[in-house]
Amino acid sequence: MNRADRIIAASSLRPDLAAIAEMIPPDARVLDIGCGDGSLLEYLVRAKNVDGRGLELSQQNVNHCVARGLSVVQGDADTDLSEYPSGVFDIVILSQTIQATRRPSHVLHELLRIGKRTIVSFPNFGHWRIRLSLLVAGRMPVTKTLGHVWHDTPNIHLCTINDFLVLAHETGAHIEQALALIDNQRTRKMDPAAWGPNLMAEGAIFMLAKA
Amino acid sequence: MKAPAENRGQVLELGAENPLVLDSGKRLSPFTIAYMTYGTLNAARSNAVLICHALSGDQFVASTHPVTGKPGWWSYAVGPGKPIDTNRFYVICANVVGGCMGTTGPGEIDPATGEPYGLGFPIVTVGDMVRAQAMLLDALGIEQLLCALGGSMGGMQVLQWAASYPDRVYSAMPIATAARHSAQNIAFHEVGRQAIMADPDWKAGDYALAGVKPSKGLAVARMAAHITYLSEAALQRKFGRELHDRNALSFGFDADFQIESYLRHQGMTFVDRFDANSYLYITRAMDYFDLAGDYGGVLAEAFRGTKTRFCLVSFTSDWLFPTSENKRIAHALNAAGANVSFVEIVSDRGHDAFLLEEPELFDTMRGFLGAAASVKGIA
Numbered sequence: 001m002n003r004a005d006r007i008i009a010a011s012s013l014r015p016d017l018a019a020i021a022e023m024i025p026p027d028a029r030v031l032d033i034g035c036g037d038g039s040l041l042e043y044l045v046r047a048k049n050v051d052g053r054g055l056e057l058s059q060q061n062v063n064h065c066v067a068r069g070l071s072v073v074q075g076d077a078d079t080d081l082s083e084y085p086s087g088v089f090d091i092v093i094l095s096q097t098i099q100a101t102r103r104p105s106h107v108l109h110e111l112l113r114i115g116k117r118t119i120v121s122f123p124n125f126g127h128w129r130i131r132l133s134l135l136v137a138g139r140m141p142v143t144k145t146l147g148h149v150w151h152d153t154p155n156i157h158l159c160t161i162n163d164f165l166v167l168a169h170e171t172g173a174h175i176e177q178a179l180a181l182i183d184n185q186r187t188r189k190m191d192p193a194a195w196g197p198n199l200m201a202e203g204a205i206f207m208l209a210k211a
Numbered sequence: 212m213k214a215p216a217e218n219r220g221q222v223l224e225l226g227a228e229n230p231l232v233l234d235s236g237k238r239l240s241p242f243t244i245a246y247m248t249y250g251t252l253n254a255a256r257s258n259a260v261l262i263c264h265a266l267s268g269d270q271f272v273a274s275t276h277p278v279t280g281k282p283g284w285w286s287y288a289v290g291p292g293k294p295i296d297t298n299r300f301y302v303i304c305a306n307v308v309g310g311c312m313g314t315t316g317p318g319e320i321d322p323a324t325g326e327p328y329g330l331g332f333p334i335v336t337v338g339d340m341v342r343a344q345a346m347l348l349d350a351l352g353i354e355q356l357l358c359a360l361g362g363s364m365g366g367m368q369v370l371q372w373a374a375s376y377p378d379r380v381y382s383a384m385p386i387a388t389a390a391r392h393s394a395q396n397i398a399f400h401e402v403g404r405q406a407i408m409a410d411p412d413w414k415a416g417d418y419a420l421a422g423v424k425p426s427k428g429l430a431v432a433r434m435a436a437h438i439t440y441l442s443e444a445a446l447q448r449k450f451g452r453e454l455h456d457r458n459a460l461s462f463g464f465d466a467d468f469q470i471e472s473y474l475r476h477q478g479m480t481f482v483d484r485f486d487a488n489s490y491l492y493i494t495r496a497m498d499y500f501d502l503a504g505d506y507g508g509v510l511a512e513a514f515r516g517t518k519t520r521f522c523l524v525s526f527t528s529d530w531l532f533p534t535s536e537n538k539r540i541a542h543a544l545n546a547a548g549a550n551v552s553f554v555e556i557v558s559d560r561g562h563d564a565f566l567l568e569e570p571e572l573f574d575t576m577r578g579f580l581g582a583a584a585s586v587k588g589i590a
Contacts, residue, residue, distance in 0.1 A: 051550070059555050066522060066552045067574040069582030073541050073553040080542075088548045 013043055019179055019187040019205055020095060020119055024048060028090040031055065031114065033077050034097035038065035045070065053089075055080065078102045081110035089115045096203075098122050100154040108171045112210045117176070121205040124181075126160030126198040145184060145202055161198040168208060177207035218277035219306075219313030220247040220270050225346045231308070232342075234499075237333035244347050245313025246270050246305035249289065250297035252353070258589050259353045260295060260580070261344065262304040263361030263368035266493050267433075267485060269312040272304040273297070278484040287568045294576035299589060300357065307368075308343045309335040309493050311486035318419065318486045328488075330416035335492060337364070337500045341371045345379070357583055360384035360576075362565035363532060364493070367500050370540065373521070374502060374513040382520040382583040384576070387529050387565040389536035390510050390543070391501040396531065399439050400494040403432030407487045416488055429487040430478030437477045442528035442561035446470065503543075510543035517544075522552040522579040524572060526564040552579065 013021060017040045024030060026048045032041045035054030038061070044050040054072035056062045065072035077094070078101050092115030094107070099122050101107045111118040123145045124130075133141035140150035148155060159167070168175060180190040180201035187205065190197040197204070222245045225231070230240030247270040252259060262272050262285065273289035275282060289295045289302055306314035309332070317332035324331070348356070359369045359380050366388025373383045389396075407413055410428030414421050438446075450470040454460070457467065466472040506512035521544055525537035534555050544551040556571045558564040565572065 053550065059557075062552075063554050063556070063571055063575065066554050067578035069578045069585070071520065071522075071550050071552045073545065073551055074555060080545075083542045083545045085546060085548050 013039060015185050015187065016121055016181050016203060016205060017043075017095065019181075020093060020121065021048070023119060023177065023205075023207055024050065024091055026050070029088070030091045030093065031084070031089045032093045032095070033081070033111070034095060034100075035061075035065065035070075035072060035093075037061055038068055038070045038072065040093070040095065041065070041070050041072070042068055077107050081107065081114060084110075084114045086113050087116060091115055091117045091119060093119045095119070095121045096123065099156070099158045101157065104157050104159075105167060105171060108167060108173065112171065112173055112208065116209065118173070118208045119205065120164075120208065121181075121203060122159065122164065123155075123203045124161050124198065124201050125158040126162060127202050128199050131199075161192055161201065161204050164204065164206070165192055168206070172211050173208040174211035175206055176209055177205075179205040181205065219245040221245070222313055223347065223350055225343070225350060229346075231339065231346065233333055233339045234336040235334050239308070239315060239333070242308065242315035242343065243313065243319070244305055244308075244315070244343060246303060246347060247272065247274060248304075249273055249302040250300055252301040252351075253589065256353055257355070257357060257587050258300050258584070259348075259351075259356050260300040260302045261348075261356050261359045261372075262289065262295070262302060263340075263344075263359065263365035263372075264304060264307065265361070265363035265365045266436075266490075266497065267481065268365070269310065270304045270306045271312075273302070276484070279480070284566060287566075288573060288576065294573040295360075295580065299584060300580070303347075303351070303353075305344055305347055307335075307340040307493065307496075309340070309489060309496060311489035314343070316486070317416070317488035317492055327417075327419040329419065330488070332488070332492060334495060334499075336496050337367045337371050338375065338505075340496065341368050341375055344368070344372075345376060348379070355379050355381055357587060357589065358382045358384060358580055360386065361388075362386035363388055363562065364497050366532075367497065367502075370502055370513075371500075373517060373519045374505075377514075377517045377519055380519050381587065382522070382579065384522045384524065384579060385537075385540065386524040386572070387526055387532045387537070387562055388540075389532050390503060390513075390540050391536075392498050393536070397498045399435060399531075400498055402435050404491050404494060406431035406435065407491060410487075413487060416491075418487070424482065425487045426479075426482040429482045429485065429490060430475075432487075432490060433481040433485075434474040434478040437474060439531045440561055440563040442530065442559055444528060444559045445561055448559070510540070511546035514544055514547040514549050517547060517549050520550045520579075520583060522554065522575065524554045524556065524565070524575060526556050526558045526560070526562070526569075528559045529562040529564065531562040 029051045062074045130141045178192040179187040180197045181203035227241040230238040273283040306312040321328045366385035369385040407428035410425035412423040413425035453469040455469045455472040503510040525534040541553040
């Protein structure tokens with residue numbers, strides 16, 4: 001694959017996934033938890049030559065990934081991370097999934113154990129549009145990013161950026177990088193402790209390591 | 212039972228100098244191995260794919276069976292342009308040790324006595340089958356397999372290959388299998404063996420000398436086993452309570468129901484192509500299989516440090532080698548830090564699904580083999 005192909009492949013990724021891909025060094029050993037249809041994993045394997053594995057809840061997605069030539073197992077982040085040995089992956093990715101786990105704190109513990117570094121991305125429930133929607137309509141917000149009604153959503157543990165900072169601190173995670181997702185289109189470095197991102201960012205991407 | 216060599220594919224005599232040392236401690240020296248190959252071995256000798264057959268299978272994976280005249284047992288999957296593409300890969304399939312299609316087994320002549328082995332044949336294990344295949348690969352000058360794959364007992368051999376010869380298996384695809392035979396599986400096999408041994412024509416295994424065959428016993432064994440290969444739903448859909456060639460119950464013990472007639476047919480046709488003593492030995496080999504047992508009871512230890520890429524496949528309605536058993540292997544491989552994929556395919560056709568036309572299985576094969584081939588630079 002030449003350089004031009006790589007650029008095309010990267011731009012075909014969703015902006016948040018492209019930002020995650022940017023954070024990953026070539027040839028790394030990567031576990032993508034909740035890898036979905038394998039878009040990010042396939043890009044990382046092809047363009048960055050990573051040794052990539054996936055864990056995915058939906059069997060249909062798993063079968064699709066394997067048919068694409070990716071190494072993916074069916075499994076549940078809530079229950080199946082304990083079987084992985086400690087420190088075997090350079091980077092563990094949990095993209096847009098932590099809010100759908102039953103025990104986010106346990107999952108984060110496991111991520112930090114399995115990977116030397118952990119990338120976590122999630123939608124920011126502190127975004128002004130969500131706050132405004134709740135304030136004005138008085139109902140659980142349904143937005144472009146979070147399109148489910150409250151009684152029929154996989155997102156059972158939504159949080160704000162500030163909430164996540166508390167969890168990361170409690171879990172003993174050190175924040176190495178923090179990116180804000182703006183308008184679901186671009187990312188920029190943020191100071192997570194500042195008040196701005198928690199109001200203005202639609203999502204966040206953190207690179208963590210055990211403190 | 213000894214059939215002309217031209218009906219058994221290619222045949223090699225091995226182990227004359229270095230015997231095949233069996234898990235029981237006994238030795239086979241020399242022994243014969245009968246195998247088929249498809250496609251062409253490339254110059255780098257890097258495109259070899261070993262297919263391991265199941266209990267009642269043989270080396271005729273993709274060619275007309277010499278006894279039944281039927282297409283090869285995996286002809287859906289193996290051939291030019293097929294998921295296991297013989298235009299790209301050099302496919303090898305060998306009859307297992309203990310078998311009855313040309314590889315040394317209980318029906319062959321014991322060089323020590325000049326008579327068929329019968330029950331004098333040593334007990335063989337899945338490990339012994341794999342050791343014999345490794346000797347075949349040595350003879351063929353193949354250091355590493357691009358992939359070893361197989362279903363059921365074939366999958367057990369694939370797991371054993373990966374555990375015993377990790378450097379010789381670049382990728383492994385065990386399908387509808389288990390790392391150990393369960394109590395229920397052993398139970399069904401025991402029913403089959405007892406049916407064979409209860410047939411007066413079995414003659415304590417020496418039926419060949421008497422010029423007879425325990426066909427009734429073997430047919431019953433096959434009938435019982437065949438039920439375990441199908442799902443309840445598939446049986447009901449295919450046969451229900453439909454009557455066979457009649458409009459009313461006969462008030463007797465003829466095959467009133469279609470399912471009875473079907474099973475009788477399965478039993479009768481099986482005895483034409485399979486040897487009763489081989490059935491005893493091969494079912495025993497499966498019963499003895501417990502990969503974790505060889506590694507202190509910890510399955511992950513069997514795969515510690517492995518570089519082999521694995522892809523496990525199970526079928527939702529397979530109750531003989533259920534998803535849970537296949538998943539157990541996936542968990543152990545994860546624990547060993549191995550490169551593993553696991554695919555569960557929705558099918559109502561039971562254990563037999565792995566032998567049938569299952570598009571999702573074929574997509575998985577193409578994806579997995581294709582990824583391995585591209586890493587190894589195979590065109």
